[in-house]
Structure formats: structure tokens, C-alpha cells
Amino acid sequence: MTDCFMLGSSAALAISLAASAVADQVDVTLSTIAGKNEGPARRWTLADQLTVPRLAAVAIAADGHSAAYVTRVVDSAINKTLSRLTLVDLQSGASRELLRVPWIDQLRRIPNSLAWSALIDLGEGVQLYRIEADGQISPIIVHPATARFGEVEGRLLPGYAHAPLSIGVRAYSWSPDGRWLFYITLDAASDERQILIDEKVSEQRGLRRRLGQATATLYLRAPNGKATLIARRPRSDVLSIASKGDVVWTKDEVRYPVMEIDPGGGERRVTMAWSFGKGRARKVASTRDYVYWQMKGPRGGQLASDGLGDTREIVEVAEDGRRHSYGRFPFSIGHGAAFGGGRSPDGHRTIVSLRALDDPRFGIGLVTNNGVRAIWGDGSLTKCDFTPSLNRGACLAESQTAPPSLALIDAVSGRVRRIASVSPAHDKIVPLKVTPRSWTNRYGHKVTGYIIWPRDYAKGRRYPAIVVNHGNDADQRFALQDNQWEYPVQTLAERGYVVLLINEASSRLNADLRAADQAWGLQGPTLPPERMRELLWLTGIASFEDAVSELAAEGIVDPARVGIAGYSRGSQLVNVAMTQSHFFRAASSGDGGFLEPAMAADMPDHYKAIFGGLPYDPKALPNYLALSPSLRAGKSCGAILQQVAAPHVASIDFYRALRRAGVPTQISLFPGESAASDETHVFHIPSNRMAAMQENIAWFDYWLLGKRDPASPFADRYAHWDEMRAARPARCR
């Protein structure tokens, strides 16, 4: 079984720009796979979509003999997403579930022990626990859990695909010898009964949920067990409030980042160092720059990917600004979706995450004075952890077709060995055919992506198609919710759709795109609004349309039955696509609304950067009329479904505008756990996820194929959709 990972559908993953050749390349049948997985072969179901585990973290024991990992898994019986901690023997591959609880985060090995530590919610809020190899669990730090994270009243920070959490311990870090412990606790301050003035009122503009107040307290526990308070930080210090325990230990100090707010409101990232000997902190560094990823290389400088185009230069920049180049590579380093990396104790070797530029997958880069050596698994090595020597690592591995597994990495030989399945149920599904592909659109911008083929694709027949997009998340990961949200891509392919997962043109590909990206992010000079429109939105629409047109020209896709779906950033592109052309007949837009004028007041600087002013500025208004979807509803024809996690003003404005224009549309709001909380932007409530997928199937089947399924939970909507279809304006018939 250990070699399975190397086989299977891997041949399909080879980069191919000639898609017409790719279509016949893979010949995986139900019977061949079924034999390999030792169970009945089967096709994708919606239940499979729902139960794809989210890969959260992995930690390897110092001796490299075992690893623990955390996944988030759906428990349909209780309608919750839970966290699961699994221990794997790296020799035998034997796996054992140690815990299945509401929340587990920041899993780490405890140095100089065989135990693990993690932030866990066992019912008393999120606290720091020690987990023995036999699964015994005991508290390390327990603090009253008063601060709330998630889409809930009084929240400090919004949630990412989780139910509301009460937090006692926010973050922690062990010194390399395991004798010192840095940790942060949170204390909520209730302002319920206070009169709020000025900024505390202003910050609540249009907020669905009241913001909470809290302080973060930073402690250092010494080897003798005594904890010293080293700082108490205000709510504005998001580096402390949202800390993951990213501190740097030296022999004499622990260095930790804090956010300082200037009187003018500017943010400054300050690195503080607490001296063990002196018992006080000093300021080490301060920067206004947005720091995305920091890792030192073997020369002591900062590692980075640099340059534009199809390769990246990997460089190391010393403190004095001197730059060492490791050469050009077809990958970038330090991608946030993977793992942070690590440095050997002698400083001679650094491990970083890699992301391939074409057919994007994640791997490991070993950086030494000799250069950069890439280690790729067969697909992506998504989350990894290494022994202190960096010689051995454990990774969670996956690909578009390979369900997640745990892999052992030998960083010396570069060998990657599959150890254990993370989700045996998904191993039993016969993989769909998935081919990577890239396209160059009418603006000359290149995009990458994947074609997911209908299960029983027959050459010569034309298929309906759906484009699914979300930024650059179309990569070699397995049915990734962050990319495909509640668009059940694999089930749609089972049902006969060609599904295209298409990335946006990367801003690292050319200077124009990069300039637009920086202007939007307020990191560079402004561009004219028409250029912003083109480089940030219209080129994306062009990519989708041109990609579909290519497949239509190849006889694969029926251009009259094409839909589009995307959430968040993807919802922008969906909404713009539907209001700029009539290319797509149906759309599903997930929890978005950016670009609507109603949101301008909430992020005025970004809107000014895009539109050249705020919407009530007569000079800027024409730019809104040229881009904001709700102001262009009258140009639209295709049926637009919006699925939202909260009743966003912007989404409702778009809904109303479409309705007024007679364009078929629906907005569906998925509820939170209770009246006091909402579903999260990336859904976490299993019943919502299932319903949203069912609704998307019903929506596309109806509007693209004219199909009705009386068994669909949304079948009661058909009559209304019929009415909307009949009432479409003349220009749309």
C-alpha cells in the first residue's frame, strides 16, 4: 500500500499545454482502481464532497519515528465540523485517532519529550494541553475563555470555516530545548453597558456583528515553572491578538512581533526581544512594510522569490541589502497555503515550501550554500514538519486526484514515501480524469488551471461546462474547499459537466498586472481606473471566456451551456462576468459583494484606488457605472444565484438590481448556529454545505440543461424559476 501514492492517476498530472492530446492520456477505469484500494470502487457523491478532510497541521516527533496530524472533519450526525488528531507510526503506517473535539490548533511536538502540545477546545474554551503518545491529555495553561473568534456577537476576529470559539490561550511557543514556554492569553473586556464615542462607533459601520474588545497578555514561563508577564497588549495589536506563536528563540532572548498604531493610524510592525537574564524587553526592529513571510537562508539573509514571468529568481538578501541569487526556478518559495519552513540549528540549511508555477503544486525546497534542491511528492506536500536536524519530515500529501495521505520525507535522499491514508473513504472513489492546462487570453495574459472531465467522457460529444474560480487556489490539492467552496466540482463532473478550475493571471507574470495589484493594495502608484478595471477584473473574465472558447473550438464544450461559479474574490469575477457580456448562461456567486458602491465607505482607500474616487464624486461615478455589478444589472441576462453567509448589503443591492432589471436571480442566506452567530465566509456547518451544493446542482441543471429533479430539496423553487425565465426582458431571449 505504501507505494500507491506513486501510482494511480499521477500520469495525468504532467504539465501539458496541448489539451487536445491530454484528453485521451489517462485510462483509469473503475476496475483497475478498485483493486488497488481493496474495497468496492465507486463514484463521487455529495457526501464525499462534504467529508473531504481539511488538512490543518502535522508535527513529527524529534526521533522521526511518529507523527501527529490534525484534520477538520465533518460529523454529519451532529451537524458540526470537528477537529481530529491522529497519531501515525512512521514505520508501520499504523494510524490511531487520539482526539475528535470541537477544535485543535497549533499542534507541536514538545521538545525533549515524546509528547505533543496543542490548543484544544475540550468544552472549556481553547486552552493549551499536553498530549501523550498514548492519547492521555493534561492541561498546560488554562485561562478563563472570554474572548470570542468567529461570526458571533462580540467577536475579536472573524472565523475561518469554524464555529464560534471561546479563546483562553491564543498562541504559544516552546524554546528549542523545551524548557521555556512563551504564551499569549486573551481577556475580553465587555463594553455592552458603556457609551461608545467616535471611532468606537465609527468602526461599527454596517457591521453585522458587534466587535468585541480584549487585551492580549504575553507570558514567559521559565524552567522553574514561574510565569512572568512580559507585555499586555491592546486590541489594536493584531499581531498579538491573532498570533500563531511565531516567535524566534535565541540563547538569551525570545523575539516576538507586536503591532503599534501611530497617532495618524498607520501600522508599524515592531519586533521586541525579551531578555531572560535582564527580565525586560527591548525594541529590536520596526517596519511599516507588510511582512508576508520571513525565513533566513544559509547566509543569514532573508529568503525571497523575485522577478516576473514563468520562472522565479530565488534570492537571499542580507541586512545590508546585498543580494545573493540562487538562480531561476519554475517555482516560488514561501507560499502561505503550505508550511512556514525551518532552519537547521547550525544555520547551514533552510527548508522552505515551494509552489510550482505551472500545474501549481507544493513541494519542499532545501536551501544550502550549494543552492536550492527541490523535493516533490506526487502531487502536493501541503503541510510539513521536520525533525530538528531537518533530515526527516512528515507531510500531508494530496493532489487533484489523490486523496490526502501522510508521507515521510527523507530530506537527504529526497525520497518521498506514502505512509498512511488520511481518508480511506475517499481512496475508494475512482479518480476522475483531471488535466492541468494553461491558456493565454485576448490580453496576452496567461492563466493556469485544470480540466475535470465528465466521468464517461466521449470524444465528439459536446458537454455543458462550468468554470469555477477563486484567485490562484486551483492547484494540486484534493477537492479543496478553499478553491471550490460549495460548488461540488467532482459531482458535477460525475453528472456530465466539463468543469474548468481556472486561476487568475498571476500578478507575478507581468509588470502591468503587478502594478495594478500593488495600486489596489495601496502599495504602489495609482493607475487610471480603466486600466485597473482591465487588469484586475476584465482580464479574468477574458481568461474564462477564452478558455471555454478554446474547448468549444476543440469540440469538447457546448458554448450555449456554460456556467460560472466562484466565491469571495471569485464572486467579484462572477458578478463582473455576468454584467459585462452574455457569455455565461448561469452563475453561482458565493458570499461576495466587493465592487458594489455600498461597500465603498467601508474601504474608501481601496475603492478610490480602483474607481478614482468615491461613488458620490461626479468624476468617479462613471467608473462605477462601468464596473459595479449592481449598476450594470440592466446589461445582464444570465441567471445569477448568490449564496451568502450573512445578509450583506452589497449582495442584496445586486439581487435587487437584477430583480428590477428582470434578470433571473436568487439570493440564499445560510444560517449560523443561532440568532447570535452566522455561517462563516467559508462554510463550516455541514447542513449548510450540503444544501448549498444541492442548490448549485439544481441551479445549473435547471438554467443550463433545463433539467428538473423532483427529489432535489430545491424542487419547490422550479415554479418560481419558470416565472423568472418567462419574464426575462426581450433583449435576453
Add this chain to the structure above:
Amino acid sequence: MTDCFMLGSSAALAISLAASAVADQVDVTLSTIAGKNEGPARRWTLADQLTVPRLAAVAIAADGHSAAYVTRVVDSAINKTLSRLTLVDLQSGASRELLRVPWIDQLRRIPNSLAWSALIDLGEGVQLYRIEADGQISPIIVHPATARFGEVEGRLLPGYAHAPLSIGVRAYSWSPDGRWLFYITLDAASDERQILIDEKVSEQRGLRRRLGQATATLYLRAPNGKATLIARRPRSDVLSIASKGDVVWTKDEVRYPVMEIDPGGGERRVTMAWSFGKGRARKVASTRDYVYWQMKGPRGGQLASDGLGDTREIVEVAEDGRRHSYGRFPFSIGHGAAFGGGRSPDGHRTIVSLRALDDPRFGIGLVTNNGVRAIWGDGSLTKCDFTPSLNRGACLAESQTAPPSLALIDAVSGRVRRIASVSPAHDKIVPLKVTPRSWTNRYGHKVTGYIIWPRDYAKGRRYPAIVVNHGNDADQRFALQDNQWEYPVQTLAERGYVVLLINEASSRLNADLRAADQAWGLQGPTLPPERMRELLWLTGIASFEDAVSELAAEGIVDPARVGIAGYSRGSQLVNVAMTQSHFFRAASSGDGGFLEPAMAADMPDHYKAIFGGLPYDPKALPNYLALSPSLRAGKSCGAILQQVAAPHVASIDFYRALRRAGVPTQISLFPGESAASDETHVFHIPSNRMAAMQENIAWFDYWLLGKRDPASPFADRYAHWDEMRAARPARCR
């Protein structure tokens, strides 16, 4: 004591258009009043402002020997506004408090008994109880209280100056013989865990609190005690959901109104009649008209006030449209702020409420075939109830200077006799001098109002002044919260301010104003936006400025130290005043934001009527730039305080725009009972009311007089105000 009401400051209430003569007219000194009130004479304090009772209801026994009344009173010790039920012997004037509980509403006598009934919250939600004359209380109808009213999650209707209420019984009515009982119960339907679609999402746009769902059930209890369900009504039937039990009993039927919604969304008010004999309902009438007040006259037609100008024609319109005129009078009939009226069993006499047009006060009109006879107390007869014969009535009486009392009305002789004080504590305050006055502004529009003089006004000295406005609520009522909100008018006068309570020009005064009013209300043809601006806002500002200028010309007011305050409708005028001219140096704007473009999407038809389009319509945008306060912040100079009951988007937009323009401003948000509820538009939480008044005093004292009070709870703001003052833009110095 019974004659006190007739004396005192009543001389000051005479209508006078020559204010220069009025200033010396009244000579009430502390000593003369003190003697009359048999207690130590004293001046107004903020505690007095807070404890002015709100007059809710009165009911007279059928024999005319006693009356019960309900007031809402502040209990500072527990920081709540409570309802108080008081029984008064109409012979002796002896008063007895029967109940003091969270809520009492719909107080009525039970026909053919000596007992009363009311909707009361005794801790089980609002239910229907019977109250004996000795104060004994027993349930009549108790229904599980699941529906919520007030500024709270899941509310059916917003609250008016009350804490969130749970409602079991919503409304009731006794048949005239007391044998039948009509009542409505509410049942909330939770939609917390449902997926909401389309309009149920759209209606939540920008809502601070989630709307609840409920059904209303209408019952009729027969003399044998058996209750029959006569209708179950949906949430959209606001006539049932918000019913006050306004049904009409005939011998064979009970007639009740329901609201039907057309498929197109139009509302239709339908009168249903339930036959006792047949045990079923039939439709009696249906209208799309907005029905404000309905009362039949002695000829069987509908009574109404008609016409424009300084008098009103009182008419009775028969069902066939024939119109009988009772002549022209200097008052209108059927004013909602007073009482509904009544009709004698033989139909020969109708009692209506009157409102005088100049020096607006409330009285009683007896309408017979012979004409209309007016009965005036000395001030206003605000709430009244009559015996079935209509011969005797009990009224709650008050004026600008006379604290509330209970008065007995002899409808035959027209005599009004003060029976008992409603608030002895306020009787001890030496009344301030208050003179009614009217002004005609630069547009030729006439407005009424009152001057409240500084306690120790000395002729020849110029005083700072504050204009307080809220629609047409400046009338002969006592320190009315609905008019003066948390602007402590009387205390400001004690502190040396001339306070002007100024009404708006009534839309009944001329055809232009009326046309604008109707266009705004979507009841008449549209007017050009510049006319709407002038007739609905600019003329109001002109009234205030011209009134102050008159007093300045008379040497009374210092025009360099003039402020303005108003909530709700008043906040519109405050915000417009401050952004159209530099007349007012300081302002306090209460819980408003209408006219801001951010609210346009929530009431698009009204905004279109005002501005000629929505704000993103390039043709309409200039009209927003000409009127919307936040778009005119750069024209403003005076210091603007906004006090709000919730973090309204529109108020925050105005705050931010002023801040950006460098105009001194502050926004203060007053909290609700908990994170799950808000303060109401008219405040009900005593600590908020006290703080808001203190803040207004601190604000005006600072910005108009340059005064600081180290003891003010807002003293910690002075340093910030100093900064804002110093940072004012050059154009404002």
C-alpha cells in the same frame, strides 16, 4: 388644591404674536408659587427632567366615580422605565397606586363591572389581566409569550421608548355589554435554522437586528366562555400584529381590520366582520388609502378636518360622498397624539380630540347635529376617556408649565375640574416663564412655537439661545420627551439659555407645503428636487434662523451664541442647517440620518421623490450634493454632536465626513440592555437619558459659552474638543 390647575402660570399661555410685549407679561416668582404648592419651591434639575411621567392612558368607570390611569415612570434605582397604574376617586381626588410593573398597556374598564382590564407584563410576558378596584389582579387570557417587540434580535416591531417586550396577548376589546371578548395572540416562528431566500434576505439589508416571524391569531370569546378562533394572520398583516384592539361591535357582528398584501406588494386595508350567529367572517370593505383616523359623526358619515390655512373646516362625509360642513374653526380634529374619541350609543353625539392651530393645545370637541362645541382645559387635555353616555370624562391634563394632573370633564356643562396631581414632585418646581409665539420666515411660511425664558431673565442683556425642534410636537404638553428628547430644555433655561421650541411650517398651512409633503409620502405628484429641498428642509432652517434673528433684533438673544438641537425628523433639520449656513455655532443631532445617500437603497421611492433619482444616477447626484449633509461637510463649521441609539450607517457617514473636513464633531452611541438589544429611538434607559442630557449641556456650554464643568461626566472630552477647536479649517475661524 383642586383649583390650582386654573391658576399659576396660565396667564403666560395666552397666544401672543408680539413677543416683545410678552417678555414682561408674567411675573411668577419663586415665593408666590411656593405657597401654592405647599412645599419648598425649587428650580428644575436633571432628575426632574428624567422623572417627568409619560402619559399613557386613562379609563373612567362607567358610573363616573373613579378613573384609572397609566403613566410610564423612571425608576433610577433599577435603571428602568416602568409602567404605573393609579386609581383616582373622582370625588375626593384621593389617588392610589395599584401597580408598578415593567409594562401596562390598553387600560380599559370592563363593561358592567367595577373592574379594569389591561395588558400587563408581570414577568410572564404581556398578558391580559383583570384588575379589581382594590388592586387585586387575576389573569383573563395568558398565552405563551414568544413574540418580541423592541430593539432586540428577532423583533416583530421596533420599540417606542420601551425595553424589549415579550408579547403573549397583543390586543383585545370588550363588547359594549362586556359579555364578548375579542383578542389577538401572537406566536413567534423561529427561522434561525432555515435557509432564507430572496425577499426574506432582502428585507434584512443593513438591519441592525434580525427580524422575527410570527403569526397573529384572532379569537372571540363568547358569553359562555368558549373561545373561537376567527382568523390566523401572517406577519405581513401589520394591522393584526400591531393591533390596539380597534374593532367595532354591532349587535350581530364584530368588525376588525386586517392588512392584505397584493401579489404586486401593494397593501390593502380590509374590514372583516365576524357574525356571532353564523360563526364565520365576511369581507365588509377594502381600501388602498392610508387610514389615519376614523370616527363617525352624528349623521353617520366620517368626520374630518379639511382645508388649508389658519382655520380648519370640520366636515362629515357620508358614504355616498355627500359632505356636511360644521363650519370653520381655529383647530383640527382627530389628532393621534391625544385620544381617539367616542360615540354615544344613540349615535347622536361624537366626542373627538381637538388641537388648536396657534399655541397648539389639545381639547375636546363635542359634535352633534347642532355643530361642534369645544371644551378646553387650561392647557391640554392630552388623554381622555368618557362614560358610555359621554356625559362625563376623565382626562390627563398638562401644559408647557403645568405638570400633569387628572381632570374631570363635564361634557354637558363644559366644565373642566382638576382632581389630582399626577406628579407631585413636579408641582414643586417653580414654573419657568414660557410664551407661545409664531413667526413668518423669509419664504412667507408661518411657524408656531414657544420661548422658554432663562429663569432670571433680565431685559437688556443678551442671552445665548438654543433652538429645539421636532416636527410639530412643540405644544402645550409638559417637558414632552417626544418633542425635546434628551435636550434638557428646562434645565438649559435654568442655566441661562433662551430656548426656542419651534415647530415646522405645517403642510396644512399652504398648498405648496402640502404638495411637497404628499410627494414625499408618495401620495401625490412629484415636484422638482429643488422645490422639495426648499419646501421640506430649507424653509425649516429659514424658520429657525429668522426666529432667532427676530429675537436678536429685539435685543434678547446674542446671535453669536446660538445652537440647535433635534432628533429624528429634527435631526434632518439640524444636519441640513449645519451644512447650509454658518448660523448655528453648535448642534446636537439625535438618532437620525435620513437624507444621507447611504440610506437611499432602504427607501428608494422616498429618496427618488426627494432627489429625482437614486444617488448613483448621474442626473440625480447633483441634488444629493445640494442637500445630503455628509456630502456638504466641507461647507460646515459649527460643532456637531450626534447622539445615536444604534451605530447607524448614515450617522457614521456624516461623522466621518465632518471629521475629514476638520469640522468639530462627536458621535456618541448609547447602549441597550445587553449585546442583544439596543436603546430605542426615543430613549428608555434612565442612565442613557441622564448621560445624554449631561452630554448636551457639556457640549453646548463648551461650544457656545466656552464653559467647562470639571464635574461633568463628559469633562474628559474637553481636551479632545480643544484639539478639534484648534484644528478647525481656516475658513471657519
